Amino acid sequence: MNEKLIQSQKRLHDSLFELYMQGGLELFQAAARGMKRELIIRLETSALTPEKGEIIHYYAVNRWDEEHEFDEWAKPSVALTAEAERILGVTNSQLAHCRSTAVVLDDFCEFAEI
Known part of the structure; x- marks a missing residue:
């Protein structure tokens, strides 16, 4: 060394x-x-491809401190299709009360220090 x-x-x-x-x-x-701060990040989109959808689930956790976590769903600007609801396991009615994607993204970027 x-x-x-x-x-x-x-x-x-x-x-x-x-x-x-x-x-x-x-x-x-x-x-x-x-x-140590190493984030494990998981994002879920509202469609099968990123080009057709937007990020609606933002999740990050510090690998070294599980209490340092961000986990929030966002309301998409376009309703989920029935197929997307089935794959994601979340419905449009559940997302209706969530904050907008733009607002959640801002908070996520602040959390991730981007």
Whole structure:
């Protein structure tokens, strides 16, 4: 392993130990969760191809912190077909009370820091 990386890891270890000594286990765990942020993202569209539909389900979770999650359905601008309802397992009446795709997309991008 290269020396620069070893020194960086040692500084990180020392910093986390210092947090633990000053703030206890709770502060240490909060810092450890913040060290890594890798999002697992799943999107579902309102049609069988992205060209014909729009994203109506936005889901993302931090691989290292399951409490850091975004999960929201959006109301499509065009109603789902019966086939899309069957495949997705959600109906137009269930999506009728959701926020618009544009609003959900803005919040999703903020969550994902895009």
